[in-house]
Amino acid sequence: MSLDSLQTPCLLLDKQKLLNNINRLNNQLARFNVSSRPHLKTLKSVDAARYMLGDLSAPCTVSTLQEARQFAQAGCKDITYAVGISEHKLPEILDLQNQGVTMHIIMDSFEQAQFVHAFCRENDCQLSSLIEIDCDGKRAGIKPGDPQLIAIAKILQSAELFSGVLTHAGGAYDSHTLDEIRAMAQQEQAAVRDAASKLNKRQISCDVISVGSTPTALLGEGFEQVTEVRAGVYASMDLVMADLGVCQPEDIALSVLTRVIGHNKEKNWLILDAGWMALSRDLGLAPQRNGYGQVCDEAGHTLPGLYVNSANQEHGIVALPEGLDLSLFSIGTLLRILPNHACATAAQHAGYQVISNDEMDYWPRFGGW
Amino acid sequence: MSLDSLQTPCLLLDKQKLLNNINRLNNQLARFNVSSRPHLKTLKSVDAARYMLGDLSAPCTVSTLQEARQFAQAGCKDITYAVGISEHKLPEILDLQNQGVTMHIIMDSFEQAQFVHAFCRENDCQLSSLIEIDCDGKRAGIKPGDPQLIAIAKILQSAELFSGVLTHAGGAYDSHTLDEIRAMAQQEQAAVRDAASKLNKRQISCDVISVGSTPTALLGEGFEQVTEVRAGVYASMDLVMADLGVCQPEDIALSVLTRVIGHNKEKNWLILDAGWMALSRDLGLAPQRNGYGQVCDEAGHTLPGLYVNSANQEHGIVALPEGLDLSLFSIGTLLRILPNHACATAAQHAGYQVISNDEMDYWPRFGGW
Numbered sequence: 001m002s003l004d005s006l007q008t009p010c011l012l013l014d015k016q017k018l019l020n021n022i023n024r025l026n027n028q029l030a031r032f033n034v035s036s037r038p039h040l041k042t043l044k045s046v047d048a049a050r051y052m053l054g055d056l057s058a059p060c061t062v063s064t065l066q067e068a069r070q071f072a073q074a075g076c077k078d079i080t081y082a083v084g085i086s087e088h089k090l091p092e093i094l095d096l097q098n099q100g101v102t103m104h105i106i107m108d109s110f111e112q113a114q115f116v117h118a119f120c121r122e123n124d125c126q127l128s129s130l131i132e133i134d135c136d137g138k139r140a141g142i143k144p145g146d147p148q149l150i151a152i153a154k155i156l157q158s159a160e161l162f163s164g165v166l167t168h169a170g171g172a173y174d175s176h177t178l179d180e181i182r183a184m185a186q187q188e189q190a191a192v193r194d195a196a197s198k199l200n201k202r203q204i205s206c207d208v209i210s211v212g213s214t215p216t217a218l219l220g221e222g223f224e225q226v227t228e229v230r231a232g233v234y235a236s237m238d239l240v241m242a243d244l245g246v247c248q249p250e251d252i253a254l255s256v257l258t259r260v261i262g263h264n265k266e267k268n269w270l271i272l273d274a275g276w277m278a279l280s281r282d283l284g285l286a287p288q289r290n291g292y293g294q295v296c297d298e299a300g301h302t303l304p305g306l307y308v309n310s311a312n313q314e315h316g317i318v319a320l321p322e323g324l325d326l327s328l329f330s331i332g333t334l335l336r337i338l339p340n341h342a343c344a345t346a347a348q349h350a351g352y353q354v355i356s357n358d359e360m361d362y363w364p365r366f367g368g369w
Numbered sequence: 370m371s372l373d374s375l376q377t378p379c380l381l382l383d384k385q386k387l388l389n390n391i392n393r394l395n396n397q398l399a400r401f402n403v404s405s406r407p408h409l410k411t412l413k414s415v416d417a418a419r420y421m422l423g424d425l426s427a428p429c430t431v432s433t434l435q436e437a438r439q440f441a442q443a444g445c446k447d448i449t450y451a452v453g454i455s456e457h458k459l460p461e462i463l464d465l466q467n468q469g470v471t472m473h474i475i476m477d478s479f480e481q482a483q484f485v486h487a488f489c490r491e492n493d494c495q496l497s498s499l500i501e502i503d504c505d506g507k508r509a510g511i512k513p514g515d516p517q518l519i520a521i522a523k524i525l526q527s528a529e530l531f532s533g534v535l536t537h538a539g540g541a542y543d544s545h546t547l548d549e550i551r552a553m554a555q556q557e558q559a560a561v562r563d564a565a566s567k568l569n570k571r572q573i574s575c576d577v578i579s580v581g582s583t584p585t586a587l588l589g590e591g592f593e594q595v596t597e598v599r600a601g602v603y604a605s606m607d608l609v610m611a612d613l614g615v616c617q618p619e620d621i622a623l624s625v626l627t628r629v630i631g632h633n634k635e636k637n638w639l640i641l642d643a644g645w646m647a648l649s650r651d652l653g654l655a656p657q658r659n660g661y662g663q664v665c666d667e668a669g670h671t672l673p674g675l676y677v678n679s680a681n682q683e684h685g686i687v688a689l690p691e692g693l694d695l696s697l698f699s700i701g702t703l704l705r706i707l708p709n710h711a712c713a714t715a716a717q718h719a720g721y722q723v724i725s726n727d728e729m730d731y732w733p734r735f736g737g738w
Contacts, residue, residue, distance in 0.1 A: 007434075007457070009738060041682060063646075063683045065376075083683045084630040084640060087701050088376070108631055111700050139684055140631045140640050170681065261453040262477055262509045271453060271509050277433075278738075281650035281713055312539065313410060313712055314432045314452045315508055331480050332456050343682055344650055348716070350737050368719050369378060369647075 003298060003334055003355075008259045009278035011349040012336065013048075013363065014300070015356035017253035018235055022051055025217060025234045032223040037061050037080060037210065039232030042343045045352065046074040047363035052235055061212075061230045065092050066368045072101045080104040080210070082166070082230065084132065084140055087115045094125055104208070106166055108132040108142045113152045117159050128163040129156045130208055135191035136171030136184070144194035153204045164208030164227070165195045172215040173285070178245050185220030188213070193225050215246050238342035239294060243285045249294060249302055254346060255336035256293065257353070258316065263326045270329050272308070272316035274337055279311060280348050284340030292316060293337035293345075300336055308337060372667060372703055372724075377628045378647035380718040381705065382417075382732065383669070384725035386622035387604055391420055394586060394603045401592040406430050406449060406579065408601030411712045414721065415443040416732035421604050430581075430599045434461050435737045441470045449473040449579070451535070451599065453501065453509055456484045463494055473577070475535055477501040477511045482521045486528050497532040498525045499577055504560035505540030505553070513563040522573045533577030533596070534564045541584040542654070547614050554589030557582070562594050584615050607711035608663060612654045618663060618671055623715060624705035625662065626722070627685065632695045639698050641677070641685035643706055648680060649717050653709030661685060662706035662714075669705055677706060 003012075029036050038052040041063035046056075049071060053060055056075035061082050062068045068079050069092075077100065081093065085105040097103045105127055107113055113129070120127055131152055134141030142148050156162035169188035175181045188211050196206040211220075212230025223229070233240075236254045237247045256278050262271030279292045295306035295318055306324075308316040316337070320326065329335075339345035346352075347367060354361040372381075398405050407421040410432035415425075418440060422429055425444035430451050431437045437448050438461075446469065450462065454474040466472045474496055476482055485498055500521055503510030511517050525531035538557035544550045557580045565575040580589075581599025592598070602609075605623045606616045625647050631640035648661045664675035664687055675693075677685040685706070689695065698704075708714035715721075716736055723730040 004457075007461075007738060008455075083642065086377075086628050086630045086642060088373075088628065092376075109700065112631075115700075134633075137636075139681060139686065140633060143635070259455050259457065261455045262481075264503075264509060266512070267506075273452065273455060276651075276713065277716060277736075281652075281710075282645075283650075312508060317508065331478065331484075341650075344645065347646060348736075367646075367717075369376060 003257055006257055006353055008257055009274040010257050011346065011352050012255045012257050013236070013352035013354045014253045015354050017251060018048065019051060021235050021237055021251060021253060025231060028218055029229055034223040034226055035059065035228045037228045037230045038235070039063070039082070039212070039230050040067055040071060042232045042236055043346060043365060044367065045363045045365045046071065048235065049074070059228065061232070064369045065089060066366065068096055068103070070366055072096050072099060076101065078102045080130070082106055084108060085112055085116065087119070090116070090119045093127060094123060097125065097127065102128060104128040104130055104163060106130045106132045107152070108140055110148060110152055110155070113155045116161065117155050120159055120161060126161055129161045130163050130166040130210065131195070133165050133167040133191050133195045135167040135169055135188045138170040141167060144191055144198060149195060149198060150202055153199055157204055162204065164206035164210065165192045166208065166210040167192050169211070169213045169216045172213050173240070173244070175215065175244060178219060181215045181219045181244065181246070182221070185216035188216050189220065189222060189226055196225065214241060215244055218246055233342050236342040236346070239290050239338055239340045240284045249338060252338050254342050255296065255300065255338050256345065258335050258337060260329050260331050260333040260335065262331065265326065268320045268326060270318040270320065270326065272318060272335065273314065274316045275314040276311040277313050278348055279308060279316065279337060279339065280341065280344035282341035282344035290340055293339055296336040296338060298334040298336065372626055375626055375722055377626055377703070378643040379626050380715065380721050381624045381626050382605070382721035382723045383622045384723050386620060387417070388420060390604050390606055390620060390622060394600060397587055398598055403592040403595055404428065404597045406597045406599050407604070408432070408451070408581070408599050409436055409440060411601045411605055412715060413734045413736065414732045415440065417604065418443070428597065430601070433738045434458060435735065437465055437472070439735055441465050441468060445470065447471045449499070451475055451537070453477060454481055454485065456488070459485065459488045462496060463492060466494065466496065471497060473497040473499055473532060475499045475501045476521070477509055479517060479521055479524070482524045485530065486524055489528055489530060495530060498530045499532055499535040499579065500564070502534050502536040502560050502564045504536040504538055504557045507539040510536060513560055513567060518564060518567060519571055522568055526573055531573065533575035533579065534561045535577065535579040536561050538580070538582045538585045541582050542609070542613070544584065544613060547588060550584045550588045550613065550615070551590070554585035557585050558589065558591065558595055565594065583610060584613055587615055602711050605711040605715070608659050608707055608709045609653045618707060621707050623711050624665065624669065624707050625714065627704050627706060629698050629700050629702040629704065631700065634695065637689045637695060639687040639689065639695065641687060641704065642683065643685045644683040645680040646682050647717055648677060648685065648706060648708065649710065649713035651710040651713035659709055662708055665705040665707060667703040667705065
């Protein structure tokens with residue numbers, strides 16, 4: 001298989017690595033007999049979703065209504081829209097539900113519960129509603145001990161809209177060791193168990209107890225009472241996950257294919273045709289080490305010490321370490337760049353050049369809201 | 370005109386501000402009787418290009434072959450592809466030229482000149498070739514005094530491919546005062562004049578002497594011998610330009626429309642449905658002041674001290690300053706976010722909701738390579 005026929009820059013997806021990563025999460029969750037509800041926001045590809053979900057009608061998670069529409073059209077039947085609901089999005093949610101999709105929405109305020117309650121009454125419908133729990137103080141959700149938890153659940157329960165609780169351990173990304181990630185996984189699970197227990201005491205039962213983030217899904221233990229785990233970037237992996245220790249760089253299934261388009265002889269710089277438009281502006285967790293991405297050769301082998309030091313819109317600059325000569329990388333040389341953040345890099349592209357043994361395929365992806 | 374019918378997040382383009390910005394550059398260049406070759410890479414919109422170019426057949430600049438194809442199809446006839454050429458892109462360049470478009474390509478090495486020369490001989494064609502000059506040590510190009518300049522020009526001239534010299538003062542973005550930008554504009558012009566003069570002494574004349582960057586185009590003086598000026602972000606402007614002093618925040622024609630989707634009461638945070646997917650990961654020049662973007666009210670008036678402090682994929686967080694209460698921004702409230710970097714933010718969207726007095730329009734944009 002030759003990559004030479006591809007126009008650069010473009011996005012490569014190594015199918016075997018993708019499948020290995022998917023198997024890893026599936027095996028981990030099977031150990032604990034807990035269900036998976038993969039997050040499809042990273043790859044936004046129906047083809048990739050088939051492998052992540054096994055069966056497209058299996059439960060999944062999305063971050064936009066665009067994803068919900070596209071995956072519903074492809075056959076998804078059980079979708080959690082995991083961003084706090086606003087009133088303006090309810091008609092579209094109902095449209096999807098009327099097409100035969102079970103839609104789950106999330107909220108963390110009495111105000112939201114009120115307008116969802118009113119909307120369902122007006123439209124004579126039911127929307128499965130989850131209360132977002134804050135397990136790490138990083139973003140949204142209410143604390144398990146917040147009295148609002150009961151108030152929100154009650155108004156939802158009064159119209160049979162309440163389904164359970166959901167949390168996301170975004171704080172796992174701040175971990176410095178695997179033990180810190182393991183501790184965060186326990187904290188994440190404890191937060192929703194605590195919330196469910198408080199609700200149970202008020203005779204409000206949780207059918208859904210949902211946790212998730214790639215680090216805590218892969219390193220978590222126990223999962224007692226947890227009914228489902230959401231993870232997204234696990235399928236492709238990226239340098240953020242490698243820097244957290246959650247994977248190795250060689251597990252990363254995504255890379256940006258680029259060509260050398262110039263040499264700055266005075267500075268010993270390679271100029272690439274992958275700038276931030278192809279790589280994204282995401283600097284990940286270790287800009288000093290990875291810059292805009294780790295450089296690999298055409299075959300995907302890491303070139304130690306070589307990374308994209310800076311990026312303009314359509315230019316990437318690689319400062320060669322002392323002792324490496326520009327002549328090793330003549331103009332036209334193909335290189336691959338491992339992404340800092342798969343969600344961000346993939347979003348810069350319209351699809352994936354899928355490489356698999358001797359075959360190549362193209363999987364489209366979509367964006368938008 | 371009400372924005373309430375729009376799904377959020379989405380990208381707004383204020384048409385009057387766009388036209389004002391375009392007039393400003395046109396008036397500035399008219400003062401010096403120098404031609405404009407607008408860079409279309411920021412907005413990537415045929416509708417916007419009509420206003421930037423006046424007549425679509427007028428000279429323009431692009432950063433990808435995708436832009437070249439799309440704008441050629443729309444009627445552009447004179448296109449500079451302002452990224453160092455690689456051999457693999459030459460067949461597409463020739464295809465465009467065979468469709469009646471004059472294509473200009475750029476290079477900064479003898480190696481590139483050799484393969485362009487060979488390609489044109491093999492295909493019995495001519496491609497207008499510009500030598501990229503390095504005026505600031507920031508990226509690509511050769512120094513005016515580099516002996517390679519003559520060598521490259523000679524091999525190009527031998528096949529009647531040589532058209533002139535081009536430079537880009539990316540270093541203007543490092544300026545701290547308007548005087549520094551003015552000095553950079555002089556440095557940029559001096560670099561290409563110097564290169565042209567050295568070539569003239571060897572009986573090689575430059576039909577094209579091209580400079581450009583929005584700061585140096587708007588603040589430059591003189592432009593003696595310069596035949597054209599390239600600028601792109603001038604049409605929309607952004608916070609980077611405002612921070613450089615090149616425009617005021619109220620000149621910025623682009624903004625991301627978003628709704629409040631949650632309150633973190635403990636931290637006095639607004640949660641928005643515009644995360645980095647809608648805003649981009651670009652932190653601009655002043656992350657301490659602007660974060661992921663300056664917050665404005667629905668009408669576009671800046672809310673001092675409010676910016677998007679942090680961003681997840683589909684969540685933006687605005688930490689309200691002390692004294693401001695969350696109740697001022699109920700869930701559902703529309704806000705606008707001014708972008709740090711227009712090129713990066715616009716690239717996250719499929720098109721523009723164009724607002725103009727009482728009318729609304731939609732202009733599609735494209736991406737890809």
